[in-house]
Amino acid sequence: xxxxxxxxxxxxxxxxxxxxxxxxxxxxxxxxxxxxxxxxxxxxxxxxxxxxxxxxxxxxxxxxxxxxxxxxxxxxxxxxxxxxxxxxxxxxxxxxxxxxxxxxxxxxxxxxxxxxxxxxxxxxxxxxxxxxxxxxxxxxxxxxxxxxxxxxxxxxxxxxxxxxxxxxxxxxxxxxxxxxxxxxxxxxxxxxxxxxxxxxxxxxxxxxxxxxxxxxxxxxxxxxxxxxxxxxxxxxxxxxxxxxxxxxxxxxxxxxxxxxxxxxxxxxxxxxxxxxxxxxxxxxxxxxxxxxxxxxxxxxxxxxxxxxxxxxxxxxxxxxxxxxxxxx
Amino acid sequence: xxxxxxxxxxxxxxxxxxxxxxxxxxxxxxxxxxxxxxxxxxxxxxxxxxxxxxxxxxxxxxxxxxxxxxxxxxxxxxxxxxxxxxxxxxxxxxxxxxxxxxxxxxxxxxxxxxxxxxxxxxxxxxxxxxxxxxxxxxxxxxxxxxxxxxxxxxxxxxxxxxxxxxxxxxxxxxxxxxxxxxxxxxxxxxxxxxxxxxxxxxxxxxxxxxxxxxxxxxxxxxxxxxxxxxxxxxxxxxxxxxxxxxxxxxxxxxxxxxxxxxxxxxxxxxxxxxxxxxxxxxxxxxxxxxxxxxxxxxxxxxxxxxxxxxxxxxxxxxxxxxxxxxxxxxxxxxxxxxxxxxxxxxx
Ligand SMILES: Cc1ncc(C[n+]2csc(CCOP(=O)(O)OP(=O)(O)O)c2C)c(N)n1
Ligand SMILES: [Mg+2]
Numbered sequence: 001x002x003x004x005x006x007x008x009x010x011x012x013x014x015x016x017x018x019x020x021x022x023x024x025x026x027x028x029x030x031x032x033x034x035x036x037x038x039x040x041x042x043x044x045x046x047x048x049x050x051x052x053x054x055x056x057x058x059x060x061x062x063x064x065x066x067x068x069x070x071x072x073x074x075x076x077x078x079x080x081x082x083x084x085x086x087x088x089x090x091x092x093x094x095x096x097x098x099x100x101x102x103x104x105x106x107x108x109x110x111x112x113x114x115x116x117x118x119x120x121x122x123x124x125x126x127x128x129x130x131x132x133x134x135x136x137x138x139x140x141x142x143x144x145x146x147x148x149x150x151x152x153x154x155x156x157x158x159x160x161x162x163x164x165x166x167x168x169x170x171x172x173x174x175x176x177x178x179x180x181x182x183x184x185x186x187x188x189x190x191x192x193x194x195x196x197x198x199x200x201x202x203x204x205x206x207x208x209x210x211x212x213x214x215x216x217x218x219x220x221x222x223x224x225x226x227x228x229x230x231x232x233x234x235x236x237x238x239x240x241x242x243x244x245x246x247x248x249x250x251x252x253x254x255x256x257x258x259x260x261x262x263x264x265x266x267x268x269x270x271x272x273x274x275x276x277x278x279x280x281x282x283x284x285x286x287x288x289x290x291x292x293x294x295x296x297x298x299x300x301x302x303x304x305x306x307x308x309x310x311x312x313x314x315x316x317x318x319x320x321x322x323x324x325x326x327x328x
Numbered sequence: 329x330x331x332x333x334x335x336x337x338x339x340x341x342x343x344x345x346x347x348x349x350x351x352x353x354x355x356x357x358x359x360x361x362x363x364x365x366x367x368x369x370x371x372x373x374x375x376x377x378x379x380x381x382x383x384x385x386x387x388x389x390x391x392x393x394x395x396x397x398x399x400x401x402x403x404x405x406x407x408x409x410x411x412x413x414x415x416x417x418x419x420x421x422x423x424x425x426x427x428x429x430x431x432x433x434x435x436x437x438x439x440x441x442x443x444x445x446x447x448x449x450x451x452x453x454x455x456x457x458x459x460x461x462x463x464x465x466x467x468x469x470x471x472x473x474x475x476x477x478x479x480x481x482x483x484x485x486x487x488x489x490x491x492x493x494x495x496x497x498x499x500x501x502x503x504x505x506x507x508x509x510x511x512x513x514x515x516x517x518x519x520x521x522x523x524x525x526x527x528x529x530x531x532x533x534x535x536x537x538x539x540x541x542x543x544x545x546x547x548x549x550x551x552x553x554x555x556x557x558x559x560x561x562x563x564x565x566x567x568x569x570x571x572x573x574x575x576x577x578x579x580x581x582x583x584x585x586x587x588x589x590x591x592x593x594x595x596x597x598x599x600x601x602x603x604x605x606x607x608x609x610x611x612x613x614x615x616x617x618x619x620x621x622x623x624x625x626x627x628x629x630x631x632x633x634x635x636x637x638x639x640x641x642x643x644x645x646x647x648x649x650x651x652x653x654x655x656x657x658x659x660x661x662x663x664x665x666x667x668x669x670x671x672x673x674x675x
Contacts, residue, residue, distance in 0.1 A: 026476075052476055058506055063465055063499035070469020073454070074477070078469075090495075097459045098466070105455050107443040108657040142658050166660035194663070241663040 004181040010152040011041045011117075011173065013186055014159035015079065019049045022077060025163060027054045029064055029081030029117075038083055039119055039178055065091040065116060069098050072112040079163055085120040085132040092137070099168045100143030114168045115159075120148075121212045121262050123176030123309055125302035132299060133263035135211075138170040139240040139272070146240040147193060148172040150214025153184035154197075158237060160188035169193075172239075174212035196243040198250060202232035205256040205319055208247065208273055210236040213260045213310055220315035229319060239269060247273075248280050255286035256322045260310050265293035287323040335545050337536035341576050343550035344559065347604040349612025357555055357562075359619055365406060365554040366614055367628055369398040369607045372422040374632035375431060378639050379421065379438070383585040387643045389440040392419050396552070396580035399606035400486075400516045402426055403557030407565060408484055415454045415467040415485040419516070423486065424453055431635075432642040439643065442654060461491040464500030464513065468570075471509040482510040482565045490521020492535050498542075504570035505542040512564040513539070513572045516551060518579040523592035539572030551575025552606040578604070 005013075018025045027042055027049075033056040036043030046054040057064050061082060068078035082088035088095075095116065103111045122131030138146045145167050149155035155173070162169040191197050199214060200221050209217035214235045221231035234250050236243070251257050257277060259270040270291040277289055292310045300308050344354045356362065376395050382388040394401055401423040408414065408427070416424055424434045429446045436445025437456060444455035454470075457463035467485035474481035491497055492515055504511045515535050519526055532538065539546035545567070549560050557575055564571035578601035582589035589598075614620035655662050655670040662670070 058499070058502050060499040060502065062496055063468075063503050066462060066465025066496060066499070067469030067472060067503055070466040070471070070483070071473040072469075073448070073466065074470045074473035074481075076473045076476070093459060093496075094462060094465065098462060102455070103660070104442070104657045105444050106448055106657075107653075108660075109447050109449060110455075111660055145659070241659075241665055244664065 002183055002185055004183045005152050005186065006179050006181045007149065007152045007155045007173070008039060008041055008178040010156040010186055011159055012043055012045070014156045014163075015042060015045055016048065018079070018160060018163045019045065019053060022163075024075060024077045025053070026071065026076055026078045027081070028057050028078065030057065030059055030083050032056060032081050037081060039175065041117070041173070042081065061088060061090040062094050065094040065099060065114075068114045069094065069102065069112055072114050073110055077113050077163060079115040079117065082116060082118045084130050085118055085134045086129040088116070088118050088134065091116070095138070095144070095170070096141050100141045103167070104143060111166045112168050113166050115162045115171050116169070117171045117173060119175040120172045121174050121176060122299055122305050123212060125305070128299070128301070131305070133261065133294065135172055135239055135263060136267065136269050139269060143168070144240060145169045145193070145238065146172065147238050148174060148211035149237065150174070150177070150199070150209070150211060150235045152180070152182040153186060154235070154237065156186040157188050157190050158193065161193040164188075165193055172211060176212050177215060180215065191237070194238045194241050194243060196234055196236045196238065196246040198232060198246070199235045200231065200233040202230040202254070204230045204254060205258065205322060206232045206234055206250045206254045207258050207260055207315065208234050208236065209260045210239060212262055216310055216312060217260050217315065220312045220319075223312055223316060224319060227316070231319070242272070242276065244276060244280065248277065251277055251281045252284040255284050257285070257289040258292055258315060258318045258322070259289065260292045260315055262294050262309055264296045265291055266296045268293055290318045290321060292318045332540070335540045335543065337534055337546045337548040337574065341548045341550045342556055342560070343553045344555040345553050345609055345613050347552070347609055349609045349616065351613065355559070357558055359617075361406065361558065362555060362610065362614060363619060365402055365558060366607070366610045366620070368402040368406065368426050369554060369610070370628050371632045371635055372398050372402055372426060373607060374636045375425055375639060376422055378636040379435060380581065380585055382435075382640070382643050388435060388438045390584050390586055391438055392584045393579070393581035394419050394422050396601060396605070397516055397518060397577045398422065399552050399554035399557050400514065400575050400577055403554045404484055404486065404514050404561045407558045407561035409565065411452070411480060412482045412484060412565065413452045413454065413467070413470055415463040415483060416456050417463065417486055417488065417491075418456050418458050419488065420456065420486050424456070427451055427453055429453055431639045435643060441647070441649065461487060461494035461496040461500070463487070464497050465503070467511050468500050468504045468507070468509050471504070471511045472507050475509065482512060484512045484514060484561065484565070486514050486516060488521060489515060489517040489519065489526055489529055489535060490524065492538060493529055498538070501539055501542040501544060501570075501572065505544045508569040510568075511570040512561055513570065514561065515572065515574045516577055517574055518577050520579060520583070520593070522583045522587065534574055536572060536574040544570050544572050546572040546574070548574050549576070551577035552604050552609070554606055554610055
């Protein structure tokens with residue numbers, strides 16, 4: 001019997017299994033020990049694996065990532081937790097100047113298999129500084145891999161793959177999906193760390209989503225059935241590198257695309273997706289590619305966040321604007 | 329709880345040999361160590377001068393000289409054991425060469441290549457670090473990992489007075505103290521961060537006090553006294569947990585060959601520090617003890633010249649740079665997009 005599992009539970013299982021399988025793996029950050037993390041992702045791990053492998057650090061994010069770099073130089077595999085998206089910014093210099101570059105600066109001699117876990121995005125009624133979608137800061141940095149799961153089973157798979165990966169990985173956890181459950185067998189096998197997957201097949205339009213918006217896009221695809229649109233949903237999983245093969249194959253088939261993300265639209269991650277697709281699929285497109293994204297404002301307060309987050313209605317509105325009549 | 333007294337630095341810098349070459353009465357390292365300190369400082373200074381000369385010939389993009397800081401550069405490295413790791417900055421080429429990294433490899437970055445030149449694991453020397461103070465955290469992480477793995481490895485990290493104002497320095501001191509990580513923080517206080525004097529950097533009576541607040545043993549030493557720096561670093565390596573050492577020294581040259589130091593410091597200040605030269609004082613001491621004579625000094629000068637000539641010759645050779653390699657090490661395996669960009673560049 002497989003029990004329904006939440007994304008939080010799947011991430012916890014992935015950490016536990018990685019700690020069991022590989023003695024080089026360490027888990028550390030703020031409150032990850034006795035408390036099990038503010039989102040309980042590391043629940044029970046310190047008790048099970050001891051405080052030399054799972055431990056609380058002093059409260060300093062640059063310190064956490066900077067020391068993880070030194071530990072990786074000495075053969076360990078650190079998996080560190082940033083408490084919230086916006087609280088990872090103090091570590092930005094260590095991430096962009098060192099974590100991303102050391103392999104290159106040493107001509108491949110010193111790789112850094114470090115995973116930086118970042119709970120990100122909104123939708124949980126967080127107060128300011130607790131809801132940022134910070135993916136583009138990281139995807140703009142060569143040398144980093146940036147991944148984000150959309151489902152519990154994929155959260156397990158991607159985290160195991162990230163920990164096994166020889167490159168540094170920014171692992172973005174869509175915190176509003178932590179508690180959604182899915183009945184699934186947890187396994188690291190399946191699509192590789194750098195592949196996108198088609199979550200729902202359809203022939204008329206491709207919705208491209210990732211992290212927290214995968215579930216929203218799937219919901220929109222179901223609702224679209226009523227309008228007689230046969231909607232395909234691609235879950236990117238890997239934001240960097242970008243899986244051109246899977247995405248362009250879908251787009252060439254459907255000819256219509258909407259990119260959905262929570263982050264602000266202006267120079268957001270969707271801009272890169274749109275640019276790549278028009279470069280590679282121009283002659284297959286039946287309509288301009290549209291984006292459904294967050295507003296270009298600092299993340300709004302809990303009472304107003306529903307206006308910022310992509311909703312099923314906003315996605316369907318965008319689908320409706322894909323110049324269907326021109327084709328009739 | 330450690331008592332405060334055990335952590336505090338002395339009010340006056342500790343020293344073993346004064347600026348005039350007189351022994352001050354403390355326990356000196358063995359004679360062969362003193363001779364080796366002297367030998368390496370002479371060779372190091374000649375290398376440093378050679379590197380500066382190479383910038384004038386367009387062979388190096390830039391070079392930050394450590395002339396005047398040889399006691400720190402050499403004292404620290406000679407005190408280190410093979411299993412220890414060095415975390416240097418851009419200022420510390422002489423230290424790295426002294427740790428037997430081939431000079432041409434050390435100068436790769438400064439000659440304008442895209443990588444650090446040497447294999448960090450082979451020499452246990454991290455790449456020269458330019459983002460100030462960031463290397464302090466790498467040292468703490470590496471040392472903590474060594475402890476977890478049961479290895480007897482100490483990380484020695486070099487930083488400047490300016491770098492002590494950066495947040496990473498404070499996070500590193502704190503992490504190291506909390507974790508009891510075997511790290512030696514050697515602050516080469518050369519009085520300036522480019523043009524900014526120490527008085528604008530800190531209000532603390534000594535940079536060594538910065539360790540005490542974190543619960544770390546801290547020392548203040550004469551950074552132009554090679555015997556003292558060697559002894560302090562050696563003690564710190566042998567002791568449990570981390571140590572902060574502030575070494576008072578002076579940068580005789582400008583910040584780099586591209587800097588004009590006359591804009592921010594008086595020449596009589598430089599003259600004063602020339603009188604506290606680390607090499608001259610040790611030479612005076614060694615000659616007085618008859619451990620060094622003219623013949624030995626001449627042999628050493630010849631050795632330094634020979635090594636400098638070898639560096640010159642190697643650096644005058646053009647290196648083939650293959651732009652295709654720019655894509656090779658961004659990730660463990662080049663991504664399809666990087667492979668495509670490489671092919672675009674090649675065609
Ligand atoms: C984070 C950061 N800020 C600024 C610089 C530019 N910079 C390079 S060296 C330097 C002065 C550093 O002074 P100090 O730490 O005393 O070392 P020194 O150069 O005297 O050896 C500055 C400001 C830098 N490299 N890194
Ligand atoms: Mg300085």
